[in-house]
Amino acid sequence: MGVTLSRAAQWTTAGFGAGKLEITPLNESLLNDIINYVENFSRKHPQEATFVFREPLEWTTSMNPLVFESGYETSGATVRSIETDKNGRPLLLLSVSTIKVSSFGQLSYLLYVSKDKLKEAQACLEGNRDPIANILGPGFATVEGEDMSSLRLLDKIKQDDSQDAEIKMKIFLLLQQLDMQLLNSSLKLISKEVRTTPATVKNDIDLLKCFSGKEEKMALESIDYTTDYEFSNGCRAPPWRQVHGEICYVIVKPHDTDLVCITCSTSGVFINGGMDPNTEEINYERKGEIYKDLMTLLREISPAFAEIMAQQDLQEAEDVMSVYDDDAVDASEPSPSQRFQEHKEKYGDEKPMQPLVKSQAINKQKLEPSLTWKDLDLSSSPDVKVGRKEEKDYKDNGKYETSKDEEYLKSSSPESKLRANLTSSMSRKGPKRSSEKTEEFSESSSESEEDEEQPEWHQETSTELPSEYWQIQKLVKYLKGGNQTATVIALCSMKDFNLAQETCQLAIRDVGGLDVLINLLDTEEIKCKIGSLKILKEISQNSQIRCSIADLGGLQTMVKILDSPDKDLKSLAAETIGNVAKFRRARRTVRQYGGIKKLVRLLDCVPLRSANLTADQEKDIEVARCGALALWSCSKSTRNKEAMRKARGLPLLARLLKSPHANMLIPVVGILQECASEPTYRLAIKTERMIEDIVQNLSSENEELQKHCACAIFKCAEDAEIRNLVRQYGGLTPLAELLKKSDNKELLAAITGAIWKCSISLENVLKFQEYQVLEILVALLADQPEEVLVNVVGAIAECGQEPSNRTIIRKCGGINPLVNLLSGTNRALLVNVTKAVGACAVEPENMTIIDSLDGVRLLWSLLKNPHPDVQANAAWAICPCIENAKDAGEMVRSFVGGLELIVNLLKSDNNDVLASVCAAITNIAKDEENLAVLTDHGVVLMLSRLAYTTDDKLRRHLAEAIARCCMWGTNRIAFGEARAVAPLVEYLKSSDPDVHRATAQALFQLSADANNCITMHENSVVKLLMDMVGSTDEILQEAAAGCISNIRRLAMANEKARYG
């Protein structure tokens, strides 16, 4: 430990004589290691622990004498141990605040009982700069250069073979071992530190200067150097300070704190003792923690600065997004099982360290590493306490939220979305804008975590590398320095390692094996290429390796290999591409180097169903299969889908779909499932008659295949024609059959998804009724993962559109679980649940149950949900509830603030939300008292503001709402004053008869006011209404006629007044 202490530990720069250990993360980790070691010393080496030091270690302590218990004599402020050395001196002596300890046993007990171990250890080492000299005698003092002490000791032992010397030797060896260990771990820490240079500091300061000023939005009020003189080396510190590594001093005035004087040195920046205003002299002593750079320090001391920077970061992040424009359109909605997979991956094999490390790397991407993050790395070292402490610190500072935010931008699971919204609305001044931004992005990236480029994480700080590491290193050496024969042997041997294991995968990369493997692909030697690909294929299962392969240009070479005449080589290359192309950048590379075209060409193979295939033909099929695997991975990018279509891949896929082999069908159906989000593909799936094959494979033996087929149907069945085709080819029967297999959750998610989308067609619902699908679905409401539930509820909602099914849902006891799900948080689930509950509520008997479960209140509270689709569906569901509830008016009034809430939703900019809210208002306003309240909340003005819409659905419900609201007080006049009448007249020109009816009714109500009649007449309503009178719809007829008559009556009265 001597060497470590003298070289690695960071002693204070200022002050000479009794140096002090600085509080830096490096020192802290060193101290912790030492504490750990000493604390366990007496347990591990009981004999050595009793060895009496040559000189006691002596330091000033802050320990309370009372903590020493048995084995110690305490008298006042003095404590002495009962254990003594040969001369009767106690091994531990504490008097007032000085403590003397002379054995490891005492040391470890002391540390055990002390409250602040870190402080004690620090004081001890500060008091004894070279503890080894104290322990073993001055002969062993740490010296620079070659250390001969061990040899000397050996000599000594030879000379006098006392038992003492032997123990001494052992202790010496133990200490040296510790020293090595400490050096190793500190080396790791040091190597991570980036030393600042005058140039970087200057940059930072210049940049900050640009952003300083008195205004609120500026980052700082002012920032200035203490001196204008700059030395030729870029430093501004006086030369006698430069020797301590100091570069310059700046005086900073943030908005929210006092003036601070900061020292920038090569090892970081820190707050110093400040400048004396009279003498202009700087107190160089360090007063605070050392930070990585100026930004980090300022964030730490000034919350205002942190906030401003956070906003900057967000904008930067948005800029970055636009760079990804190309693939941001990878918008295919995640298929149900995919979602499941994501979920599983996210939670299933999450390592405890991951979240921390991940955000660390994100910070790194921002190019402004912060010290606090780095410290978190320490938590992987044996002493967890430090890590935990740092973590807590971290939460306290404002920056936490920003980096979190960015994390969401990259992930897309529902949970993180939710968190994203939570945090962003908490931390932003304009919550609406930013939360929308966040939302938009996370929605468009449907890709699961495995798709993302995973940040590098440092190998855990275990000092021992596994034996595989060394073996692999040796093999890589042979790969580099061997001819073809040796290379092949090394490759075969490497293949025998467990390449699925992360240690091996990373070992290959870390010893430079990846470069060699990829270089081998560029050679002429076919055997080497095959061997190399066999390994790459395996290790590319690891996301870090995938990134490295892409970085090293491996994809380009592999794409080239796809043209090779050797079939084994082609299939291996294709399969490896399939593994690597799991993230955007890789997929783009494949496309840019013409890989998609080549891969599509691989799909072209002999007819698959011919009975006896030659070995050669079988190889062709294998090549096609691997090509399909690669295309499957690639097909997650929209542009690749396009490229695949242009390369005429679809007819080939249709042909491969006829294959009898599941391992061929899975990737093919996988591609179709990815691509079904594109209308062009859906069209092709119809024209190439692929639905028939997909439906057929639903009855396959292979659950994986069944799952993908169901997923493909899920995606395709957005198209009404395809829904019908599925039914025509008998696809509904196997779907219903498979629903009974509820043990495979991924399959179940896919099946329920397919059923959901298929049941959008009424014919399919009727068919499902025959198979009693609804009953099974209702039973599935209990106890399923969310991924399945979303689809189950979606299917129930669609089935519930058919009146007879509503009764079935009730009879099977489905209403209770559905209403319970209303209190969930999953957005996709809520959208479906609200729809299902709405469908059920149409049946008065169902409504009784919903009412008894307080379902309407739950629906109402969902109006507060941030997602417009949830809001809209909740509002739609509320309509039948009010219609069918007993004493609905009273019920609505019982919701405190409910009416205000619904009126405020009219401010939404989502047409579906607006239409649904109008519909709800129409229903609510049936109760006069509620209408009065609505009016008080300004409903008339809000509705009038919407009048210029061109959306027919909204027009209809808006007109209905207006008609209903006219029933109260002076609302008719108010609508006229709010200029709602003229645009309403326009509605009559719409092509939708429902709009006509609603509008005519509204106009009829409005025409009771004379001024409105004049407006209508001015907008030539009469001609339009005359046409409506000719309609077959009686309600429309009547309303139109009534309106005309009102106008006519006014005209007559007018004439009478004038001429009569």
Place this chain on the structure above:
Amino acid sequence: MFQPQTFRMSRKNMQKLTDSLHRTVRHFNKNEMEALIRLFYLLMGEPSERPSRNGLDRNKFRNILHNTFEMTDDMIMDRVFRAFDKDNDSYISVTEWIEGLAVFLRGNLDEKIKYCFEVYDLNNDGYITREEMFHLLKNSLLKQPTEEDPDEGVKDLVEITLKKMDHDHDSKVSYDDFQKSVKEETLLLEAFGPCLPDTKNILAFERQAFVQVNEP
């Protein structure tokens, strides 16, 4: 290169030879076989019906391996010669030529395994021992001047190979070991040095040899 007048063999004899060989050797059709026989006599450079010598000698054969099949390793070329020369008379007869080429050019995996094992089993005792491996692999690593023992890498390579191939743990690779290993990993077929031509060379050779028969 193949001038008809250089062949003195009568049509009848040729027919007979072709027929008899065709019965025993697979992979070639009669035309191809005839072309190879013609090539054999052409290479012998002694166009006569009763060759005074028993066939191609070592040097001639090695020249073919070197020039046509791009082999470079002397030891391996010697061993290939021995593998062709079934009766160990230091000459390759026309029968040995045809039989050898059948495996060499078109052999299936089993035949190739047998052939390769014969090549690598330097003393023909049915085992590839450590020493034989060392001998075969000794030039396979780039010598690093910094290393103390330049052969250490090779020795290690031998151990790696042995570990991989010696299934019955008798510290040598028997034919069964070899066969099993290659069946597991085809790349190990030429584990101790290239002794088979690659696809490109095969195609080049066949195109040249069969040019007349397949495209009359």
